[in-house]
Ligand code: SF4
């Protein structure tokens with residue numbers, strides 16, 4: 131793919147949005163690929179973290195927002211910790227994921243998104259992450275009803291899954307906070 | 319000694335034995351834990367949010383609750399929650415506009431009179447102190463322990479306050495104090511697959527396998543962890559890992575709080591060992607600890 135690197139690209143709304151939100155520079159990146167070398171899940175990504183950084187710099191919006199990488203990242207923060215150029219790789223990736231959501235781009239790793247959605251759903255309802263609710267919701271979302279059934283039963287037997295969520299009142303407080311953010315920013 | 323205590327969601331659920339053993343150990347050492355009234359999710363659930371504000375507002379709400387209850391140190395046993403708290407505090411110090419915005423959203427001012435700390439940091443000093451020495455009535459008898467810290471307790475180092483973030487030693491020192499033998503190994507701060515526990519279990523199996531194989535090869539008899547996600551990922555997937563990768567791993571995964579509980583002479587029956595998938599009791603018995 132031929133890329134015309136011009137001011138329009140470097141200062142495109144996409145690049146500004148991602149870097150502004152991440153409060154990070156990306157032009158310091160000198161492509162040493164240390165971030166890629168230390169990433170524990172790079173083997174499952176379509177582009178390494180170093181490639182994503184380069185693509186952000188080049189304004190490659192579709193590539194970045196449609197990548198598996200922004201969803202496969204486990205947020206272990208190894209990359210940003212080790213980057214010799216202080217590029218905030220994880221924050222840039224987080225910002226890119228939010229831009230993708232705002233633009234309605236379908237997550238390339240749908241089960242990861244389904245997990246996060248289910249988690250937020252239980253927090254909105256109970257104020258806290260409630261594990262059985264999360265699992266139920268996740269199964270509805272992924273339609274994979276039998277995954278880990280045996281494991282779940284063992285956990286239940288060992289008293290690791292509680293049936294009743296604690297603190298219904300907290301859900302109300304969380305919803306109040308989220309609604310205020312929504313009113314101010316238009317979407318959460 | 320009195321601390322605020324923010325258990326976090328999993329310690330009220332799947333990681334109940336972490337909560338129980340931590341509370342019993344604190345009691346035995348004369349540390350009072352006051353659970354934060356009305357605490358909510360720390361904000362890690364915001365990974366799907368379109369707004370960067372959500373992931374900052376939720377942890378700040380909790381810090382405000384601590385401040386309202388008098389402020390000071392709050393112990394946070396889940397490294398992911400701790401990381402959220404410390405990150406938002408770090409961001410607020412650098413960004414006064416963000417602080418104002420969040421205070422408006424939450425309807426309260428925040429003075430910053432709160433420090434979030436991991437119980438490990440508090441307990442290691444306490445257990446190592448001269449006055450507590452007489453309380454250590456049971457030795458770990460040279461049990462070879464791999465201290466496993468995971469990702470976000472130590473990263474990013476400028477936020478979490480760790481100098482030795484590639485090779486932390488705080489848990490190793492604790493193990494030594496308790497009479498165990500900390501082993502040298504390479505996966506101390508590697509990722510277990512964390513959030514993929516329920517979805518991309520293939521990733522969890524691979525990462526957890528690498529971690530456990532290295533610990534075993536370096537001679538560990540047990541892995542000690544300070545994170546309930548690490549504990550769950552390593553412990554619950556063991557059998558699947560053995561089948562998939564053709565390895566044999568008989569490594570129990572325990573919490574530092576359980577090891578301290580043994581050392582201070584608590585009844586092992588109250589420390590929740592039976593709740594683990596790989597039962598730690600046989601190796602503890604073999605070493606003459608039980
Ligand atoms: S480690 Fe930093 S400088 Fe090196 S490739 Fe990654 S982002 Fe660029």
Ligand code: SF4
Pocket residue numbers: 165168169170171172179202203204205206207208209210219220
């Ligand atoms: S934070 Fe994400 S991209 Fe960076 S090393 Fe960890 S998994 Fe890889």
